[in-house]
Amino acid sequence: MLAAILSSPGNIELREIGNPRPSEGDLLIKIKTSLTCGTDLKAFLRGHSLIPMPGPFGHEFSGIVIDKGKGVRKFRIGDPVMAVHSAPCLDCDYCRKGLFNLCCNIMSTKVLGAFAQYILLPRHIVSQNAFIKPGWVSFSEAAFLEPLACVVHGMEPLSIGKDDTVFIIGAGPIGLLHLLLAKSRGARVLITGLEEERLKTARSMGADLAFEPSRAVGYVRDFTGGMGADFVFECTGQPAIWESSVGYVRKGGTVVLFGGCKPGSKVKFNAARLHYDEITVKGTFHFTPGDVKKAMLLLKGGKIRVKKLISGTYALKDIGVAFQKLMKGEGIKYVIVP
């Protein structure tokens, strides 16, 4: 089969590699669509600790079952599938505590290689995080299951409602998914980003205000009557922005740090904000099978309209063009079709 291999930062090679074969419990999926993601872009630009190089590339996908290992009952050959690329081991100390996203093995047993003709889903993913895709969800929409599950993980426990103001820092694909989810809860949403094109998209998705970063302090203050936002979501992964994000939240509010900073990064926060203002600052990483189910139901129920995040479609052989565009800040997510 044809597969995109990220050989070094900036270099994607298309290679003919052997077709994977399903063992007991596995599913072999013929990819219908895969999606580019911010993590892929990071890896393409500067390498990524969780994406070995040279190696298979891409982790957001949907497709059709074309072969299965012994013992798979949930799926038949020909079934359309929506799935994610990881699942917890259910056996480590963290899994026993129910902290499935922090499973000791979840990263080492994940599958990469969605930018290819086929992907092999191992048994632990098939049994926990793979579902039959209904006909009314397109393959492109279904491929949003993974990024949406990440966003659900950070946002779902926060009981955001219609009386809340949410401020999202970063209008990339993840920031925009936060926007969609917060709007689906009825919140007022402010969002900031660098590219006018993305701010336009944010407005068309229901953002109450979308503006460039230099206006953030004034706009958040005025919009909230000087109080500050109830919730702030940091979706850029830059230490300086992590630090400034605590300045936008009201007393007792919550800042969620979604964007991962480079390894070794350090940040400082004003202690008075954490102590006297009782703000909560929390990280969020990956997702649990519960989050994946919630994301699946949101996509199935049409509650989250992800289509506007798709900026174009490229054949697998032209995947390099999609990444060149993303590098220049053009577009949000691209569909890659093998």
Ligand SMILES: [Zn+2]
């Ligand atoms: Zn992703």
Ligand SMILES: [Zn+2]
């Ligand atoms: Zn585990």
